[in-house]
Amino acid sequence: MNARSTTPTPATPPSGDSPRASADAGVYTSSVSRMTPRKLPRNTRVDPARLSLVIERRRKERMEQLALHLNVSSAAFLEAMIDHLDDVLDVRGVPSWWPAPEKKDGELDMPSP
Numbered sequence: 001m002n003a004r005s006t007t008p009t010p011a012t013p014p015s016g017d018s019p020r021a022s023a024d025a026g027v028y029t030s031s032v033s034r035m036t037p038r039k040l041p042r043n044t045r046v047d048p049a050r051l052s053l054v055i056e057r058r059r060k061e062r063m064e065q066l067a068l069h070l071n072v073s074s075a076a077f078l079e080a081m082i083d084h085l086d087d088v089l090d091v092r093g094v095p096s097w098w099p100a101p102e103k104k105d106g107e108l109d110m111p112s113p
Helices: 057-070 074-085
Strands: none
Touching: 057 074
């Protein structure tokens, strides 16, 4: 067996509270090339737009951890999450995991056509 010890790739990404959750800790794989997230090829976006949001650092780091675990860029991961939302929206356009918003004045609890 090889004298060098390697860190195996975890089956699931570490949680945000885990001491292994640091994005720069290099715990995802022993291969440096696999730690570099895959990005979409240059000039393949049809209508690119820069996204500038201010969010809690721990949530940004968690998104980066998940993207790194999947070996994609944070942008590609965010786009996939947004695309996935269409699968979990109810008839009012609210994700199934989001608290139900209050009905507007005069709105009935019926699906729209």
